[in-house]
Structure formats: C-alpha cells, structure tokens
Amino acid sequence: MSDKVNNRSEWFYPPEDLVRSAYVQDYEAAYARAQADPEGFWAEQARELDWFEPWQQVVDGSNAPFYRWFVGAKTNIAHNALDRHVKTWRKNKIAMIWEGEPGDVRTFSYYRMWQEVNRFANILKSMGVKKGDTVTIYMGRVPEMVWAMLACAKIGAIHSVVYGGFSDQALTDRIEDAQSRVVVTCDGAWLRGSIVPLKDTVDEAVRRCPIVEHIIVVRRTGNEVYMEPGRDYWYHDLRGLPIAATQCPTEVMDSEDPLFILYTSGTTGKPKGVLHTHGGYQVYTSTTLKWVFDINDEDRWWCAADPGWITGHSYIVYGPLLLGATSFMYEGAPAHPYPNRWWKMIEHYGITILYTAPTAIRGLMRFGSAWPNRHDLSSLRLLGSVGEPINPEAWKWYHTIIGKSRCPIMDTWWQTETGGFMITPLPSTPLKPGSATRPFPGIEVDVVDEEGNSVPPGTDGMLVIKKPWPSMLRTIYGDPNRYVEQYWSKYRKQGWYLAGDSARKDEDGYIWIIGRIDDVLKVSGYRLGTAEVESGLVSHPAVAEAAVIGIPDEVKGNAIHAYCILRAGVTDDGHLEATLKDHVRHEVGPIAVPARIEFVASLPKTRSGKIMRRVLKARAMGMPEGDISTLEE
Ligand code: PRX
Numbered sequence: 001m002s003d004k005v006n007n008r009s010e011w012f013y014p015p016e017d018l019v020r021s022a023y024v025q026d027y028e029a030a031y032a033r034a035q036a037d038p039e040g041f042w043a044e045q046a047r048e049l050d051w052f053e054p055w056q057q058v059v060d061g062s063n064a065p066f067y068r069w070f071v072g073a074k075t076n077i078a079h080n081a082l083d084r085h086v087k088t089w090r091k092n093k094i095a096m097i098w099e100g101e102p103g104d105v106r107t108f109s110y111y112r113m114w115q116e117v118n119r120f121a122n123i124l125k126s127m128g129v130k131k132g133d134t135v136t137i138y139m140g141r142v143p144e145m146v147w148a149m150l151a152c153a154k155i156g157a158i159h160s161v162v163y164g165g166f167s168d169q170a171l172t173d174r175i176e177d178a179q180s181r182v183v184v185t186c187d188g189a190w191l192r193g194s195i196v197p198l199k200d201t202v203d204e205a206v207r208r209c210p211i212v213e214h215i216i217v218v219r220r221t222g223n224e225v226y227m228e229p230g231r232d233y234w235y236h237d238l239r240g241l242p243i244a245a246t247q248c249p250t251e252v253m254d255s256e257d258p259l260f261i262l263y264t265s266g267t268t269g270k271p272k273g274v275l276h277t278h279g280g281y282q283v284y285t286s287t288t289l290k291w292v293f294d295i296n297d298e299d300r301w302w303c304a305a306d307p308g309w310i311t312g313h314s315y316i317v318y319g320p321l322l323l324g325a326t327s328f329m330y331e332g333a334p335a336h337p338y339p340n341r342w343w344k345m346i347e348h349y350g351i352t353i354l355y356t357a358p359t360a361i362r363g364l365m366r367f368g369s370a371w372p373n374r375h376d377l378s379s380l381r382l383l384g385s386v387g388e389p390i391n392p393e394a395w396k397w398y399h400t401i402i403g404k405s406r407c408p409i410m411d412t413w414w415q416t417e418t419g420g421f422m423i424t425p426l427p428s429t430p431l432k433p434g435s436a437t438r439p440f441p442g443i444e445v446d447v448v449d450e451e452g453n454s455v456p457p458g459t460d461g462m463l464v465i466k467k468p469w470p471s472m473l474r475t476i477y478g479d480p481n482r483y484v485e486q487y488w489s490k491y492r493k494q495g496w497y498l499a500g501d502s503a504r505k506d507e508d509g510y511i512w513i514i515g516r517i518d519d520v521l522k523v524s525g526y527r528l529g530t531a532e533v534e535s536g537l538v539s540h541p542a543v544a545e546a547a548v549i550g551i552p553d554e555v556k557g558n559a560i561h562a563y564c565i566l567r568a569g570v571t572d573d574g575h576l577e578a579t580l581k582d583h584v585r586h587e588v589g590p591i592a593v594p595a596r597i598e599f600v601a602s603l604p605k606t607r608s609g610k611i612m613r614r615v616l617k618a619r620a621m622g623m624p625e626g627d628i629s630t631l632e633e
Contacts, residue, residue, distance in 0.1 A: 012399070012431040014408040018381065022427040024291050027438065030426075034442035041442050042470055045287040046070060046279075049080045049322070052252050055279075059468060064495060065488040066475065067468040069280035070255040077259060077282040078154035079250045081321035082114040093297070094326045097349060098143050101190035101332025106143060110324070113147075118248035119239055120144075120151035126243040127182055127214045131156030131251055134261065136180040138162045138171055138202055140189025141331045144218040144235065145307050146317050148184045153259055153278070156251035160261040160273070163308035164189055164196060165526075166589040168204035170271075174263050175205060177273055177478065181213045188221035192333045199225040255279025261477045262310055264416040265529035266486060267518050273477030274310075274416050280470030281314075281419050282322055288420040288440060289319035292410050293353050293382055294427050300349055300379075302328040304342070304356040310416040311386055314471075315355065319420075334360055339367035343375040343402075354402070355384035355410075357525040361394045361402075362555045369401045377402060382427060384410040387525035388557045389513050395433035411436045413513050415499065416527070417487070419471025423511050435510045443469055445511065447503045452494050457507045460514060462490075465497040472497070519613065521550040523558050526591045530613065533594065536587040537562060540580055542570045547603050548594065549617045559595040561620060563603060572599055606630045 024030050034041040039058040046055075055073035085091065091111045098106045108116070129135060135152050137159055139145040145161075152159040160178040162171050175183065185202045188195040199217055203226055206212045217225065218235040227234070238244055259278045263271040295301055301320055305311035307329075320327045328349055334342050342364065346354065364371075383403050390398075390411055399409055413423040413436035422443050423436040431437065439445045446454050447461040455461035476483040490498045502514040516522070519530040530548040537546035545565040550558030564580070566572070577597045585593050604615040607630060618625045 010432050012408065012433065014427055014430070015406060018408070019428040021294075023294050024426050024441075025428050027426050027429055027441070030291075030441040031438070035444070038442055038467065042069075042283065046283045046470075049075070049282055049286065050084050051075045052079075055255065059470075061468065064468075065484060065497075066480070067472065068256050069277075069468075069470045070283070073255040073279055074252050075255055075279055075282070076153065076156075076250045076253045077278045077318060077322070078117065078150050080282055080286075081150060081153075081318060082110065082117060083250055085110045085321075085324050086114045090324045093324065095321060096143065096146070096327050096329060097300070098329045099331065099345060100142075101193070101330075101336060108143065113321075115246040116143075116147045117150040117154060118246050119244040120147040121154045121248040123216065123235075123238045123244050124151055124157065124182065125155055125248075126238075127216075129155065129157050129182055131253075132158070132258075133182075134158045134160050134178040134180045135182045135184060136160045136162060136171075136175050136178060137184045138164060138166075138198060139184065139186045139218065139308075140164055140191075140196065140198060140220060141306055141329060142186060142189075142218065142220055143329070144186075146329075148216075149260070149307065149313075149317055150321075154248060154250050156253055156257065158258045158260055160263070161308045161313070162263065163306060164198055165591045167586055168201045169587050170589055171201060171205035172208045173271065174273075175209045175212060177263070177271075178261055179211055181211055182216065183212055183214070184216045184218070186218045186220040187225045188223045190221060190332050192336050195221045195223050197223065197225075253278045256474070258474075260313065262313060262416055264310075265520055265527050265532055267520070267529060267531065269529065269531040269535040271529075271532070272479070272482065272486070274473045275475050275477050276419055276471065277474055280472070282318065284420045284469065284471030285314045285319040286322035288424075289315060289325075290323055291426055291440070292412065292421055292424050293355070293384065295320070295323050295325045295353070297324075297326075299352045300326050300328055301353050302330075302346070302349075302351045302355065304330065304334075304354065304360065305386075310419070311355075314420055334364055335367065338371070339364060340371040340374060343372040343377060346377055346380065347375040350379040352379050353382045353384070354380060355386065357387040358385055358390040358394050359388070359524045359555060359557055361385070361390070361398050365394060365397045366555065369397070372401055377404065380404075380407050382410060383407045384412060386412045386414070388522045389515070390434060392433050399433070409433075413501075413511070417473040418465075418469070419473070422465065422469075423513075432506075432510055435506070435512050437510050439511075443467070447505050447511070448491075452491050452496070455505075457505050460502050460504050462517060463499040463501045463503040463511075463513070464491055465499060466494075468497075521548075521558050521560065523550065523560055523591065524556045528560075528592055532588055533560060533562065533584060533592050536584040536592060537564055537580060537597075539587055540583045542566055542576060543580070544568075545603060547611045547613060547616055549613050549620065551595075551617070551620055553595070560592070562594040562597045563600050563616060564597060565601065565603060566599055604628075605632050607632045
C-alpha cells in the first residue's frame with residue numbers, strides 16, 4: 001500500500017450537496033474546538049442525552065489509566081436508547097426492520113421494541129437476575145438478541161455476548177470468566193440454508209459450568225432441542241406469562257457502572273473481557289455515529305456486522321437507538337441464496353447507508369458486478385468500512401459499483417477496546433482510498449517510535465492514543481493488571497494508550513493503518529490470537545508444539561497457516577490435517593480453522609525459546625528472513 005501514500009491523484013472529494021447537508025461540515029474547526037477544551041467538548045456532546053443526575057466532573061484521571069467519565073452522574077443507556085423516545089413522536093417511528101435468511105420480515109416501532117425489551121427485562125428479573133449480575137448471550141442474528149442486550153442494560157445487569165461462531169469450549173471459558181448464572185440462546189440459527197445448532201453447543205458448554213442455573217431459549221429454526229426441566233425455558237412460553245409485563249422500571253445506574261463485557265483476542269490464549277460502562281459509552285457511540293454517518297430521520301441505516309462483535313454492539317444496538325434512527329438487520333449469509341441478496345435488500349428497503357467490512361466486499365466482488373448492477377442502488381448516499389485496511393481494488397469496486405462513484409466511503413479505524421470510531425473521515429473529508437484519514441474530534445493519535453518520538457511522514461511506527469476518551473475500555477474484567485500491562489505499560493511515562501497496530505502518517509496528516517504488531521490476526525475481519533489457535537492445536541494428543549501465522553489471502557485478508565511438531569511416535573496417516581482442523585473447529589470455533597496445517601520437525605525459535613513467527617511467515621512467503629541474530633540454531 002505504501003506506493004499509494006501521497007499519491008495525489010488518489011484524492012476523492014465528496015459531492016458538494018452531501019457536504020452542505022452534513023451534520024459537521026468543517027472538520028478542522030470541530031477538531032480545533034475539541035482540542036482547545038476537551039472536557040467542554042465532551043460535556044456538550046453528553047448534554048444531547050438524558051441524565052437522571054448531572055456529573056460533577058467530566059473526566060477524572062487521578063487514578064489513571066483507570067479513568068472515570070461523567071463522574072457522579074446517574075443515567076441508563078436503555079433509558080436513552082428507548083424510554084425517552086417513546087415519550088415523543090418517535091414512539092411510532094420504525095426502530096428496526098429485520099429480514100431473516102429464509103425471507104421472513106419483522107418490523108418494530110420504538111414503542112414495540114420498548115415493550116419487548118421490558119418483557120425480556122421482567123423475565124430476567126423473574127430468574128433472579130439483578131444489578132451487577134452477568135448474563136451470557138449466545139444467539140443468532142435475531143431481534144431477540146437485541147432485546148436481551150437492552151433488557152440487561154435496563155435492569156443494570158452486565159451482558160456478555162459470545163459470537164455464535166465460537167465453539168462450546170470457547171463458550172465455557174467465557175461463561176466461567178463472567179460467572180453468568182443465566183444464558184440466553186436460540187434453538188438454532190440460519191446460515192446458508194442450514195441450521196447452526198446453537199442450543200446443542202450451549203448444552204455442551206454448560207455441562208462444564210455448574211454456575212449456570214437457567215437457559216432461556218428463543219425458538220428460531222424449530223429444530224429439535226433438549227430442554228432440561230427446571231433449567232431450560234422457551235422464551236415464547238415465558239413471554240406469555242404475567243411476569244413478562246410490558247412495563248419495567250429502568251434501573252438508575254452510575255455513569256461508571258458496567259454495561260457489558262465483550263471478549264476479544266490478545267497475545268495470550270486466554271481471551272480478554274473488555275469492559276465498557278453506561279455513561280461514556282452512550283456519549284461516544286451516539287456522537288460518532290451522528291457525525292460520521294450523518295444519520296437523519298429519513299435514513300435507513302444498515303450495519304451489516306453481527307451484534308456479537310463490538311461493531312454490532314456500538315452501531316447496530318446502541319448507537320442507532322440512542323439517535324432514534326431506523327436500522328436494518330439481516331440474519332444470514334451475504335450470498336444466500338444468490339449473490340445479489342444484499343443488493344436486493346438495499347433496493348427493497350431503500351437503505352441509505354451501508355457499513356460493512358472489506359472481507360465482505362471482497363467476497364461479494366468475486367461474484368462480479370452483474371449482480372449489484374441488476375438492482376437500483378440509488379438510495380445509498382454513504383458507505384462505510386471497518387475491521388481491517390481496505391485494499392484499493394475493493395475500495396474502487398465498493399465506490400464505483402455499489403456507490404456509483406457518488407457515495408464517499410467512511411473507513412473507520414477502531415477496536416473493541418475503543419468502543420467507537422477513532423480514526424475516521426466525516427462525510428465532508430476528502431478521502432484517499434485505503435486511509436482511515438484523520439482522528440475524530442477530541443481524539444489525539446500519533447505514530448511513534450519505540451521511545452515515543454513522532455516518526456516522520458512515510459515511516460512506519462506504533463499507533464498510540466494520547467488522551468483518554470469517553471468510551472475507552474475501563475479494564476479487563478477481573479484482571480486490572482493485564483489492562484495496565486497490555487495497553488498502558490509501553491508508554492507509561494507519557495501515559496499513552498498502545499493500540500497494538502502499526503501505522504504510517506503521510507504529509508497531509510492522513511493515517512494509514514498497516515496491521516497488528518502483536519500476535520493477533522485478522523481473518524475475514526474476525527480478531528483471533530495466534531495463541532488461541534495454537535492452544536487449540538496443542539490440545540490434540542498428536543501435537544507437541546504448534547505455531548500459527550497469517551498469510552495474505554484475497555478474500556479473507558489473512559488465512560491461517562499452522563505448523564505442527566508431532567509427538568514422538570505419531571505419524572501422519574494422511575488424515576491428520578483434516579482431523580486437526582476438526583479439532584480446532586471444536587475447540588475454538590469454525591472461524592479459527594487453519595487453511596493449511598504443515599507438519600515440521602522443528603520451529604524457528606529465539607535462544608530464550610520464543611517461536612519466531614516472523615521467520616515462519618517470511619519463509620512461507622519466500623521473503624528475506626530479516627534479522628535472525630537471535631535465532632537459535
Ligand atoms: O488492526 C486493527 C483492525 O482491527 C483491530 C481491532 O479489531 P476488533 O477489536 O475486532 O474491532 C474491529 C471492529 C472495530 C484494530 O486493532 N482494524 C479495525 N478497523 C480498521 C482496522 N484496520 C485498518 N483499517 C480499519 N478501518
């Protein structure tokens with residue numbers, strides 16, 4: 001991508017009418033305003049929402065990096081997302097249009113959604129869930145998943161959503177770490193015309209978690225499932241009982257009370273429970289969504305992520321509802337039953353803004369332009385990208401074929417930990433394909449060297465965030481030391497947040513994300529730790545040692561390649577690769593299955609015994625091995 005940096009012919013200027021109608025037209029002025037008075041700036045944004053009691057201080061850094069935002073304020077994100085809207089004309093506005101993979105459609109007004117969330121909240125309460133308890137949610141992309149999350153927020157419980165593509169072992173680990181007594185799931189989920197048996201996976205997972213007392217099961221696919229008497233309940237049965245009343249008081253929360261835990265991958269095998277809170281998160285997700293995607297009442301917003309990831313938490317569930325927007329949500333696979341499924345739905349529902357990941361764009365691009373060209377996509381006015389750097393080919397196709405050379409692409413860089421967009425254009429920002437452009441107002445980022453000096457334009461360095469922001473993660477659930485160690489220790493003196501990405505700035509101050517500097521891989525936009533896949537492999541009796549790397553892949557961004565040393569006496573019978581892939585599918589989940597597994601006699605290691613994945617990658621790609629002075633012979 002480096003040859004694209006500073007290439008002025010690559011500028012894309014947004015259409016003038018779009019700039020004129022944008023919520024924020026002058027990025028420079030907005031940025032300067034936020035820089036001059038960050039606390040005043042965030043307070044101004046916070047005042048767009050309701051607070052039961054005001055804050056005494058915008059941000060408290062006295063115990064940094066354990067920052068606190070809107071200190072002393074009382075609020076509840078569910079109040080701002082739903083309760084306040086049903087008292088206005090928005091009561092009758094569509095909150096969500098949902099289409100299932102088989103083609104069934106459900107539509108919910110704000111009023112209806114508010115009622116459904118209240119019912120769900122009352123059901124959770126009847127199971128003894130109270131403020132501060134955690135609830136694990138393991139579901140397909142159905143409206144009830146959104147209800148379950150909001151219901152937790154409403155009663156002050158902490159939701160922990162586990163993506164439906166994780167295996168039972170991964171689910172067990174997350175239920176245990178969060179200590180959830182209640183799990184919400186579905187009988188199954190539709191994917192490419194088949195049923196993913198979610199409840200079976202939960203049954204397996206829960207066998208190892210004596211803490212789980214109740215499982216609420218939403219019927220979606222109608223497949224046969226085991227229901228344990230006294231433990232498992234059908235949601236539709238509970239919903240018919242008097243306990244599931246349509247009124248439920250909203251718990252008054254402190255601004256800093258936890259809202260959710262979301263597990264994400266890091267450098268060790270154990271996933272980290274990233275913790276977000278009510279106050280700062282609601283301010284940041286609503287402000288960023290409004291400024292970056294310019295959401296108005298006429299819009300139909302489609303964030304095509306899964307609610308099980310941070311993108312879905314912030315920009316399917318919370319952000320749009322906080323703004324009183326109309327969202328679209330689709331259950332299934334993008335190319336099912338035909339590769340025009342997405343384009344057909346955009347035409348049918350008149351979607352105005354589409355936000356997705358480069359891997360999805362590349363996947364759909366493969367089927368050719370004839371599929372989108374069959375549909376009227378003229379309702380679209382803005383596009384978005386997230387999850388990994390968008391390569392120029394995908395950018396161009398997205399821009400010309402989907403956006404008809406009219407819709408700017410908001411390439412948003414952010415992380416589970418940041419809660420919301422950090423480096424991103426606004427609709428008025430001149431774009432350079434492949435660059436996430438500039439930091440959001442109020443956000444100070446830099447690209448620095450090992451000592452923390454800003455590197456000159458065109459030089460690779462580490463991406464750091466220099467000032468706290470309202471939706472920053474507060475800690476790693478149950479592991480504050482890891483929080484400090486992971487994000488705040490490298491630049492402890494300066495008090496900067498280490499993002500874990502390398503990047504480059506160009507002469508215009510535009511930021512180009514290169515990729516992770518740690519042992520984290522982005523595979524089809526999913527974030528995976530090499531250590532997670534490796535421990536999956538090593539847990540098989542045939543494997544003594546394993547190393548995993550990412551090899552560039554046209555659609556997935558990265559494909560997982562694994563190198564395994566077999567245990568003494570074990571030989572490959574020709575089926576071992578397939579057996580190990582199955583094993584990883586079972587241990588970690590389908591998203592972690594290596595594309596290739598190679599059996600080797602040794603692995604390149606440093607003298608201290610650390611596997612040099614960098615060397616493996618260079619060898620696999622036929623590139624120079626670089627500095628191998630620490631390599632043990
Ligand atoms: O490497 C960056 C990449 O995704 C990582 C964060 O992954 P996750 O926590 O799963 O959140 C993804 C959705 C917000 C980052 O450290 N990343 C995310 N967005 C971009 C990106 N890389 C380049 N460009 C982006 N727009």
